[in-house]
Amino acid sequence: MALHRELLRIRSSEETIAARYKDQEMRTPTHLGTGQEAVAVGVCQALRLDDVVFSHHRCHNHFLAKGGSVFQLASELYGRATGCSGGRGGSVHLTDRERGVVFTSAILGEASAVATGAALSFQMDGGDRVAVTFFGEGSMDEGAIYECLNYAAIKRLPVLYVCENNLYATETRLDVRQAPGSDLCERARSFRLTAERIDGNDIVAVLEASQRAVDQLRRGEGPVFLECMTYRWREHVGPYFDHELDRTYRSQQEVEEWIERCPIKRSGERLVQQGLATRAELDVWAEAIQAEVTTAFDQARQAPWPEVSTLFDFV
């Protein structure tokens, strides 16, 4: 139930951004995670507060799932001083050290290397903290990721590589970026990582696989690669659905099939089947959460701008 609430909180936040982004007041290129919430929530639920996560350009889900606040996210998008990064980082540069969100970056591969380094320091310190890096299958086009996988395997670092395979990099299909029959898990295994492909839209499947992975990491048995099959509902960057802008790189039918596999819908149905909640209750939760989110956004929009005098702070 906590999981479902988390899914709802993220979904409402992203959809609220989608609605408000069109006002041209959030002046920061934004990549919405609608449709991929189960990966973020499933993985983060398997983590402790002192575990750390790193993410790429599509990072809102991960920031929120690890405990980041909607108000701080909204403030960051509005460029306000109350943003998680003081309004300086924007949509793609989120952080919340208290919650273990260390670093997100809009350049492919960067955050995965940084996460691998966090794991190196955890290993040096002993203890059983783990580092997680969320990235899209597009990062598997970059050489940097293989340097990371190799290094993590050599040193058996406690790092979890979570690849959200949503089939597209911007508007580019997999077949432009991988030879026929490619298997990302096989690549990871060739570097001697444990690797598993799962349904990224099934919150329970993600949670269970993450728990297995995190247990392995805490036992010091080497890094894990999780390939989570999922799908981005909206355009690559910006608030619209592709069909609203007549984009044709993927078919409307394909999009709708994936919307059918909505991770939240599935989570809700499961709760209902298991008698843990009624449809009515789910709707009540959804409305309550949407109300909280709306308030957070309204407050963020009223929040103060950064002082011009702070321009040179923290260079």
Add this chain to the structure above:
Amino acid sequence: MALHRELLRIRSSEETIAARYKDQEMRTPTHLGTGQEAVAVGVCQALRLDDVVFSHHRCHNHFLAKGGSVFQLASELYGRATGCSGGRGGSVHLTDRERGVVFTSAILGEASAVATGAALSFQMDGGDRVAVTFFGEGSMDEGAIYECLNYAAIKRLPVLYVCENNLYATETRLDVRQAPGSDLCERARSFRLTAERIDGNDIVAVLEASQRAVDQLRRGEGPVFLECMTYRWREHVGPYFDHELDRTYRSQQEVEEWIERCPIKRSGERLVQQGLATRAELDVWAEAIQAEVTTAFDQARQAPWPEVSTLFDFV
């Protein structure tokens, strides 16, 4: 027999460099290929004049095996205008376009990407030319190589990746650079290349594997990765044997075992067994070739320096 002569020509050249380098007149960091000759000769014998090769810092073998001249190599090392690169490139920057030696580079990964691009242009032009890149297993530590393998496999480029696995990168053992049980061919296969590991000190094995590979490339059936197991006799850079400088990163015994597996000794024995030559004849060849090589080096040492007035040519 031609193969054996080629092996001898390369061996004498490298050993002549080793002897003369100590005079401090070849002012260019030099990585000798002694012990690895069979890879260069076996692969290049499977190529046509209009095929092209690319190499890394340990490139003398490949330059010579593709038809480069000993005099031009020696001149390059002596920094003379008659060098293959006019004395500007030094040991690690050799070229001979007429013979199909395009580019060699001392920075890991560079030449493999450039070779992949040559193959792209061959594919665009139609025809059946192939590009070959020689590199050490150390390049498999760099992300760039995986970008190349992925790209070549996606486009089915006519490029042959020849990895000379001599077990060390400088003085670093494989276990520092690869997780236990790693298999470089498996990595290449995970990107959907055809991959094969062979005995790089067996000239016939290398030639046959190269012919199979080149046939596949000419047929447009996609790139091939050859892992050639071999061994560097002398120090990583410079003219000495490691034991002469009391280096301990590898055991004297290991070195001697590999010297036992000398590719030239094996090739000679094969010729004798097959009755194609007598030991005496082999020695005669060796002396004749050594004489030619000595002359080439003597001439190179007498060759003119580049004119100072040419400093700014070809910027």
Add this chain to the structure above:
Amino acid sequence: MRTLTYAQALSEGLVQAMDRDPAIFVTGIAVDYPSGIFGTTVEAAQKFGPKRVFDSPAMENALTGICIGAAAMGKRPVMVHPRNDFMFLAFDQLINVAAKWSYMFNGRTGRMPLVVRAVIGKGWGQGATHSQSLQAPLAHFPGLSVVMPTFPEDAKGLTIAALQHDGPVIILEHRSLFGVTGPVSEDPTPTPIGKAKVVRSGRHVTIVATSFMAYEAVHAAEELARQGVEAEIIDLRSIRPLDEETILASVRKTGHLVVADTSWELCGVVSEVAALAAEKAFQYLKAPVKRIALANCPAPVSQKLEEVFYPKASTIARAALATLGYDPGNIGEIDRMDQFKGPY
């Protein structure tokens, strides 16, 4: 002459060059999209098809090497970076291979006709890693040509020139200029690489500027004219090779120099031009040179901070007045409202 936008001019230059030279191909991420690098590769993709305009995985490092290899074999690759910030991943190939290619082998392995296009500068809230301008670090290295078209005619002209050049050329295109319109000749007239352009002549002060700052300088000059100051505006266009003569001739005439660039000051283009004057036109300088660059910090996202981070037309005008000893105070509201619409 008909007017085109900067984006249309880039596109036309590319298409005309590809028409004449079948060795040219275009690759990089998103080049074959309907949105085609802000529209600049769309016509080329339609006209020449996937054999000559093709998408790629995100692999900046190796893809640069691949383009170099293709160029070595006789092609003229155009590699495009939707953001020049990604190009750091290609610096090894660009600087250690392409820039050295013809020199290091004494010309024996041929020339290196590689063209790299990259988008620089601010859109809105692009932040610290999607808004940089890498001309200075790139131009530092002999063997590369680095050009920065400001006006549509040069967007086309430098594209044409780069695609006729036989060494590597990097074309840096400013995001805020893509919509700017200007006259562009129909035929493929190259803009010479290594030649700056006096876009407005004047006798009181020389303003040397690059890319979007040259565009801003023109607005600044109009305001200055209203105040009786005749500024000579030099659009640098090429960073390497640098057109020393055009700069020095102007400084000798005006004795006053303001330099404005889209990047930072330290070891930047502004310092290069100022140093040139101090070394080779020293006797003619009547006042200290003035450098105008980005605030000395990474680029913030928040609009309130962006406003003070980026220099504007008014910054240039005030600096010009100051070097002339006039009161920089009374500059009218000359800065254009930012009309940019997201998301990028």
Add this chain to the structure above:
Amino acid sequence: MRTLTYAQALSEGLVQAMDRDPAIFVTGIAVDYPSGIFGTTVEAAQKFGPKRVFDSPAMENALTGICIGAAAMGKRPVMVHPRNDFMFLAFDQLINVAAKWSYMFNGRTGRMPLVVRAVIGKGWGQGATHSQSLQAPLAHFPGLSVVMPTFPEDAKGLTIAALQHDGPVIILEHRSLFGVTGPVSEDPTPTPIGKAKVVRSGRHVTIVATSFMAYEAVHAAEELARQGVEAEIIDLRSIRPLDEETILASVRKTGHLVVADTSWELCGVVSEVAALAAEKAFQYLKAPVKRIALANCPAPVSQKLEEVFYPKASTIARAALATLGYDPGNIGEIDRMDQFKGPY
């Protein structure tokens, strides 16, 4: 005070810092070899063992990110590049991540105590891709500190300072200086980052130089003294932050400026310093500034070409005489014979 070589000083600084701060570790290729980066990591490796000094695969890009991640979690990584030319592969992480780290998140994700050591400059016949000096491209970007020790005391002092700094610091160490000896204090005295040093004072001409060129400048000054010219030598030491005051104070005093750096001119350190004088000490300049840099081409290998490619003590001395209007002709044979022994 006892004298140490530059290499010994680098080693001592590292060891003393590691003694005091258990968070420091050293990695990069070859750091644990018996030859340990020209001897500079050998004692550290022996004393602190493989947990704190460990070899790595050749993976400059990700390893830099890995060091950044470790630094973010409280370590003080020292990443070493046996040649700074390999560092291009790390530029994305260094410039887009490390340099932006603390600013882009408004300090909320902590500071970035990363130290990167890299060997620059000529050994012998290192050629175009193993002899560069990347201070200018790196210093261009706010968020990085870039230092270049010349004398052993600063080799130690800047190592100590870098390992106490809470932002990323890049230490560029010149290959030709490793054998140079000089007095070095026993205790861990940091050399302040951002402070240049007047290594010789004089009233006729200011010579601002970096790294090996500062070393050469000292020799030049001796010859100049023999000719009655008192040169003030400023060893820049830090490129970013740049010590404007020390430079300006000297220029105000002498009115003559020569700048010499180990890299190229265009958008280089020589231009930065010349521009600074032209902007902020203009009234005091009595003659054009003179920039001394590498020949405007990649580095050739052949000894005969290397001899004319690299500026030397005599180049500096002649330039100083020229700016003072004296005959630069009569400079004695002051250039030291190249004693370098191979292979690298």
